[in-house]
Amino acid sequence: xxxxxxxPDKNKIRQRRHMRVRGKISGTAERPRLSVYRxxxxxxxxxxxxVKGVTLASASTIDSEVSGKSKTEQASGVGELIAKRxxxxxxxxxxxxxxxxLYHGRVQALAEAARENGLKF
Numbered sequence: 001x002x003x004x005x006x007x008p009d010k011n012k013i014r015q016r017r018h019m020r021v022r023g024k025i026s027g028t029a030e031r032p033r034l035s036v037y038r039x040x041x042x043x044x045x046x047x048x049x050x051v052k053g054v055t056l057a058s059a060s061t062i063d064s065e066v067s068g069k070s071k072t073e074q075a076s077g078v079g080e081l082i083a084k085r086x087x088x089x090x091x092x093x094x095x096x097x098x099x100x101x102l103y104h105g106r107v108q109a110l111a112e113a114a115r116e117n118g119l120k121f
Contacts, residue, residue, distance in 0.1 A: 014099075014100040014101065015100060016100075017100040018099055018100030019100075021097065021098070021100065022097070025095050025097060026050045026051075026095070027047075027048050027049055027050045027051075027094075027095055027097075028049060028050070028051050029049045029051065029052070029056075030093070031093045031094060031095055032047040032048055032049050032050075032056050032091060032094055032095070033047070033048045033049075033050060033094065033095045033097045034046075034047055034082070034094040034095065034096050034097060034114065034119070034121065035047075035048055035097045035099060036096075036097065036098055036099045036101065036107055036110060036111075037099055038099065038101055038106055038107060041061075042060055042061040042062060042074075043060065043061050043071075043074065043075045043078055043106050043107075043110060044058070044059075044060040044061075044078075045058065045059050045060065045078050045079065045082040045110060045114075046058045046082075047082065047085075047086055047091060047094065056086075056089060056091065057082060057085040057086055057088075057089060057091070058082070058085075059078045059081040059082040059085060060078060061074045061075075061077075061078055063078075063081060065077065065081060066078055066081060071106055072105065072106055072109045073109075074106075075105075075106035075107070075109040075110040075113070076109045076110065076112070076113040077113070078110055078113075079109065079110040079111065079112065079113030079114035079115075079116075079117070080113045080114070080116075080117050082110075082114055082119075083113070083114045083115075083116075083117035083118050083119045084117060086118075086119055087117075087118055091119075092118060092119065092120055093119075093120045093121070094114075094119050094120070094121050095121060096111060096121040098111075
């Protein structure tokens with residue numbers, strides 16, 4: 001009898017980690033959730049009011065303001081952009097939702113740029 005040991009699916013593990021975190025945090029209109037999604041090519045950030053189920057602001061590397069740099073620099077640009085769009089809607093306090101990703105690299109760059117530009121979390 002042969003036993004096949006399969007390699008763990010990293011995205012499934014991330015999704016399970018994300019669902020554990022999402023059970024503990026929720027965004028409101030006063031303190032929305034800053035949700036981060038990272039693909040191989042792009043990074044996306046949204047400010048979400050979970051009570052109403054609406055997105056208050058969003059930014060991504062697809063936006064023309066942040067394209068054409070390294071991925072980490074683009075992530076910093078997205079953090080800066082989401083902070084400016086939040087400030088335009090009088091939002092200063094947020095709950096950071098790293099989406100199950102480790103707080104490292106592009107996710108960390110986005111978070112630190114958002115903090116430097118006025119978001120508190």
